[in-house]
Amino acid sequence: MDGQFLQGTNLSRAFGGINAVAGVDITIARRDLLCVIGPNGAGKSTLVGLLSGAIAPGSGELTLDGERMTGRPMHAFCQHGVVRKFQGTNTFLTMTVRDNLVVAGLGVAAYRATPMPDPDAVLEEVGLAGQASELASHLPHGERQWLEIGMAIMCQPALLLLDEPAAGLSAKDAQRLVRLIHRLREQCAVLAIEHDLGFVQSLACETWVMHRGEVVRRGSYAEIADDEEIRRIYLGRRATHAAH
């Protein structure tokens, strides 16, 4: 089962004449861990939208496991294993934390040979076991982030797309998330979009820099952080701060 899972060629998408994503080539293998950074408006979220099927590409091709997925609806992407954690929080607010996980797991489990993960084990993993019967709307922001991550795990991802996972997390929680992501990588590929460079540094993985819809650099975090041009585009003084 090794090899390329997701393959996107020349992916583009424009909004109102502005190229949010302009000709991105991307391949993701089954156990890859990849971080995408870039300034606001660089097209990171649009890229996640394209990869998760939430946004149809204007041009370009996308395949999952060799199957052409260009223009297919979002639920089909999820059934194929591309699972997305949204930016900010997006849960079923009127339902309990545990029911959120159960519903998240059921949708995909119908298409898989494997049964859905045990919701209580996932609750334990994301640290919400104590809040299982609370309404999702009663959780504070940081815990809703964990709930979303739990929901994504319930969907049995082959590729997990994390849109700003560390936003709203305390430094301690962010480190907990880094450990969780490294554990998850044993089962699936992970692509994270992040603003928090400290978080990217502690993930210590392949890092891409996006600028004006294009991927301008690909390399390890250390290489990226040392790149003069990247500093000029994006990192500025924050990189020196984070690198040392």
Next chain:
Amino acid sequence: MAAVAIVPFFAGPWLLSTVRDALVMGILALSYDLLWGRAGVLTLGHTTFLGLGAYGFAITTVQFGQAAVTGLAVGMFCAVAAAAVIGYFLLFAGVRLHFFAIISLAVLIVAQQLAVSWQSITGGDTGILGIPGLSFSVGSHTLDMSGPRASWYTVAVVLLAATALIWLVCRSRYGKVLDAIASNEWRAKACGYHTSFHLLLVFVASAALAAIAGALMAACSGVVAPDVFSPLLATEVILWVAIGGRGRIGGPVIAAVVLTLVRQTVSSYSTDGWPLILGGLFLACVLFMPKGLRLHELVEAAHRAGRAVWGRPPVHRAGHAQEER
């Protein structure tokens, strides 16, 4: 349940038939509760399917002389087919919320016009009279359920069965999925649910149940006229579920039965009074009870009113002040 079983032995024939017709409206309320209360699809034309069930039953039994069971099947088929076609084109195209509601109202008016103008089949404004009651034949045995008591029990059994079925669905995992779609459809899609398909499924199931109510209504009252398609009744359906509490099972049924009985009473004094009361109730519901009427809240309100009248001990007052802060 015991009350339902005993009532026919105490109530006179007029009261019995009035309450029976109200119970049929309870079935209609249940079907709408599944659609709007559970899956969050608001329509202004739910009685389209009630009318299709009633007319399907009436036309099959009166104009074509078929058995009651065939009439029921034809009525349900018409409603399911209409719901499937309308639902497919609207729900799969992403039409939701008030857009869906307005188009459903247009469909209701089209159905009403059709019932009025297709005279050779529907009987025009007069509708269809002399519809036979329910009866089932198995081999040479015929089970006649057209008498006042028999039809009472038939309606009661259908209502109880439908209530139990919907209660089970709502308690099941599928009920949670519907909750999730109603609560955040976009997120449900991202969890791999083909949400349009699930909504269509609920829409069609709800239409089928409404058609059963329609066929029962036609069979029990013996007449069907274009006013089953009236927007007024469609509004009442929404009000039943709103007052009874969206997504709860018993509330909407009780609200439907009680309000239908109130309507019968009011109409016997004045025909214009009912829309006025209905409008007032709707306003009151939206303003004061957005989550529907809850008995324990009523009891609490009565307690508060009682305390306000007779005064309350200072301890309570201090506790109340703290709550306010």
